[in-house]
Amino acid sequence: MLAPQRQQAILQLVRQYGGVRVIELVRAFGVSDITIRRDLDSLAGRGLVAKVRGGATLVRSTGAGSTDEPGFAVKSVRQEREKRAIARRAAALVQPGSTVGLSAGTTTWALAHHLAAVPGLTVVTNSVRVADVFRRPSDDRTVVLVGGVRTPSDALVGPVAVAAIRRLNLDVLFLGVHGMTVRAGFTTPNMMEAETDRALVEAAERLVVPADHTKWGTVGISTIASLSEADILVSDSALPPSAREALTGHVGRLVIAS
Structure with a gap:
């Protein structure tokens, strides 16, 4: 050729x-x-x-709006180094034998690769991509993939997903987000995905948000949760000082992955 x-x-x-x-x-x-x-x-x-x-x-066209939703393939090649660092640091927060929720997203997908080696996990996810990471059978791991309508980011959302999630209890949820600001909190450009993610947040004892520095200042049309609902936010070293100061005043704990 x-x-x-x-x-x-x-x-x-x-x-x-x-x-x-x-x-x-x-x-x-x-x-x-x-x-x-x-x-x-x-x-x-x-x-x-x-x-x-x-x-x-x-x-990318200029002036993308709050409903602009890039597909998984697009997002997977952005900030790869930062996402790997965040995923490694976030994985250290998981104890063997936990029930772990993973929402859809390329950072949670990167995290899933690290969690595949943690023994005794029960993984609940609405992400086709995340579930695929755990496709190899394991005697000490259970994977629950909720049903629903598939979004451009390969999330399963809607009433079926929400109904399934509301019957579950999670030790910790790792929530992938499109953007975060003090005013809007953690947001997504997909309103149905926001509803499903809110159900995941409500089902979890602890909320961890792994989000690289580019998410700061970005606003999607629908809010998933306020910043104060996050017990831990894991970001990367490129997060600017002003963002660190703002986040430290709202989230439970800010962790910077080097």
Whole structure:
């Protein structure tokens, strides 16, 4: 396949899924990492894609509103390093034998990979992607995937999900969020997902929010919970001092993952 043909195929994948990862393109096209990165450089230079760490996404329009909801593929290639650090730190908060809730999101998905090694867990999630992390059978682990309507971020939401969650009790919930501010709290661009996430919050004894620094100042249309409802917020070292000060005054404890 010639470079122009491969680049056109890559562009079609970006448009179809909202984003692509270099490692996946290397496998798909059977070429080197360097070749794929050159292809992405060429596409980005023509304004057709936006390069991010580890891949590329659709070019984001300016002034995205509070209902703008990127797909999982788009979000998975944003702030990868920060999400990995947050996931490692958040995983240390989980005790073996716990009942753990994981809402949908790329940070909770990263966290799930660390929790796969924790013995005796019962995992409750409304995320298809998170459930897939635990697909390998384990004698000492139970995974509960609630039903519902699937969103662009691969969350299962709606009345079926809410009804199932309200019958459960969780030791801790790790809540993925789209944005957070003092006024709006933790928010999402999907109103049905907000309702499902609120049910998860109500079912949990303790709420932990793993959120990278880009979530600060972003507001989705629907509030899931106020900042004060979070027992712990785990973010990364790029979180600005003003945000740290504001969050420290509202959440139970702010943890910075290095």
